[in-house]
Amino acid sequence: MPSDPSGSARQSGRSRLNTASALLCLCMFASGACGIILEYIQASLASMILGNAFEQWAMVIGLMMFWMGFGSLIQAGISKERLIHAFIGIEIALALAGGYSPTLTYLSYGYTSHYSLVLYFFVSVIGILIGLEIPVIIRINNDFSKELSTNLGNILSADYIGSLAGALVYVFILLRFFPITEAAFLTSGMNFFLALITFVYFTRKQIIRRNIPLLVIMAATCAAVIFGYMNNRRWQISNEQALYDDPIVYSKTSQYQHIVITHFKPLDEIRLFLNGNLQLCSTDEARYHESLVHPAMSLAQSRNRVLILGGGDGCALREVLKYPDVDQITLVDLDPAMTKLATTHPLLSRLNNHAFDNARVTTLTGPGISPGDFRQVYQASSDRKRKSADSGYMVETRHVAEVRVMNLDADKFLEQVNGVWDVIIVDMPDPSTPELTKLYSKEFYLKVRHRLAKNGIASVQSTSPYLAKESYLCIGRTLTAAGFFILPYHENVPSFGDWGWFLCSRKDWNKDLGKQQITELEFTVPTRFLTPEVFRRELVFGKDMNQSRHTEINTLLFPVLLSYYNHESWLLE
Known part of the structure; x- marks a missing residue:
């Protein structure tokens, strides 16, 4: 029986299309998880810095949703030929903005009176970038999906499921075992990984060309994220010290609160702070x-x-x-x-x-x-004494x-x-x-x-x-x-x-x-x-x-x- 070259080509094409679509759905799942974690990190920052968790969570989530809508609008200006590059750029920007936003916001809190502007600036930037993600991926996946309904169903369901996964990771892992600055860099590392696998896959399939400037930017981003992760705890201590009059001798975030102890040795004065609020002074x-x-x-x-x-x-x-x-x-x-x-x-x-x-x-x-x-x-008492069998005292x-x-x-x-x-x-x-x-x-x-x-x-x-x-x-x-x-x-x-x-x-x-x-x-x-x-x-x-x-x-x-x-x-x- 003669071979069918055209049939093999069609099979190869469908395989490539299915692989690309699966990759994009996986990217959407991961970006949905990262997006919700970054939203929670910004809301947690606002609550810790500005107080009143009810209001700050509502304000931050509402503001981010607004800027997500704005991001969905401006994506229409991205040409079809630049969509994959745009997605890689969005993930790189999220890696940098999401990773460094808690550290820079905390720095502004210690040294300026305009920290709320810095906080809401990062909320807005991250909101715009998250708003760009979904429509850009949908447009990319449109070339690898037979029908619009299938495209929308796959991408949106991956985003929503990823959001649930991100919420679970934030509540049960990041919030319990990592400082908020470190959680941000871990999340930004995932954003960078999405950019990297997207770049590698589509260049290997020759859907996009190798781009030396983009490679340089990605290498610099990778170095910046790793550098931030390695140094975030040291920066946190340095930035935090600016918030307290006396030297910090203990600082740790538990599952429920941030605990700080300061000690002014000349007066032997000990102070305990919970979430930045003084609880006692010796x-x-x-x-x-x-x-x-x-x-x-x-x-x-x-x-x-x-x-x-x-x-x-x-x-x-x-x-x-x-x-x-x-x-x-x-x-x-x-x-x-x-x-x-x-x-x-x-x-x-x-x-x-x-x-x-x-x-x-x-x-x-x-x-x-x-x-x-x-x-x-x-408790020891001086009223009556008895001899200890162990020590003789x-x-x-x-x-x-x-x-x-x-x-x-x-x-x-x-x-x-x-x-x-x-x-x-x-x-x-x-x-x-x-x-x-x-x-x-x-x-x-x-x-x-x-x-x-x-x-x-x-x-x-x-x-x-x-x-x-x-x-x-x-x-x-x-x-x-x-x-x-x-x-x-x-x-x-x-x-x-x-x-x-x-x-x-x-x-x-x-x-x-x-x-x-x-x-x-x-x-x-x-x-x-x-x-x-x-x-x-x-x-x-x-x-x-x-x-x-x-x-x-x-x-x-x-x-x-x-x-x-x-x-x-x-x-x-």
Whole structure:
């Protein structure tokens, strides 16, 4: 039977067309994944730098979608002959802009007052480039696809599936294990790889000609991406130092937050920052933690069982451990990196008096809470001495408390746990993000009340009644709406300014508890700052400080506190 050269040629042509189309679909899948990751990186940057995650994520995604539409329009100006070169150029530009945007934005944040313009510039550029990608690939694939519907279906489905894959990679890999600057360079490396395989394939098939200038540009881009990846952590430390007055001795991004410790050696001053916000300063943290802990501990009828929500730095735990009649302490903090740091870092563990040293630490990732065992914590005492069999030294130890540390979301913990506590201390960061605002909601405080013993006392960190007045008063209204009787008080903490808390009870302070109990209050444990007289002074407010034109409370479906905190607070600074 004679051979059919024309049939072989047609078969070869179809094979080449199918290979090219498959390659373009693969490129679209990868570019869809990279595109969504770059969008998330820009939104995360905006949230960390400008605050208010709700607004910044909406603004960044909305702005990027707008510029993507603009990019889809201007692609019409690209001639058919230049489409493949244009796609390679788009991926090269995305590799450079996407890779270096976090580093350059962070640099501008440390050294200029126009960092928001830099941030939105990169958002716009990346949006335009992503908007160019899809129509350009569709137009290229049009030569390798029989029908327009098949072309559109293949390319768009690859983009959408790639977007899901990118979201999963960002949430479960990049966000957990890499700094945001390094995640950007890893993503940009994939963009460059798309440019490279496209160039290699289409030049080998002689669909485009070898282009020496383009090769030089690609080599330079590859070098720039590798150079950025190798140096991004060093640049991050250098850029970050400009944001802090004192030398940084620790900087790491955990799964949940960015943690920084600074140390000013001449004064031995230690500062802890979470996501750029000061959490404590060693020179005056006693004012904060003693005011948070000791009024509640002293006014409670019983303090056998104590629950600390938040407080991963260990300083609140340090104060609770001073009470010899406390039997059990449960500390619930979401971030295991924070409690581990408070246990192992020499500066932070010294500050919290090694409060975590013998605590039982449980990291929970599943839906349930198992009771588990408590580990006994002992503290040295000079009252009585006994001879140690191991060392021969005279050492006396007495039982202080049984401590358990649980790395779990506080809201989920309260929802699933059984039992009640005599004292509950809520030591959460300020409500600057949606995740934190949830922990100041009526729904959350109802769970706190449900876990508070009938005669128990809760103490709630409540931001500044002066610099964040409406936020402070909203927290008070929300606590009242959850069924608490509240007692507001405040103290000057020089690092923060005027700071406020609420004591919360299931009984009326003016009836069941009465003012006499506060009048006769005494602290039975050593303190550095707080005295009964100082606490009674903390209960006094100026007559305008508890007045507000607002009546809203903070709930999950109406998180008004987030708006108060980010728009009506800190305007007096």
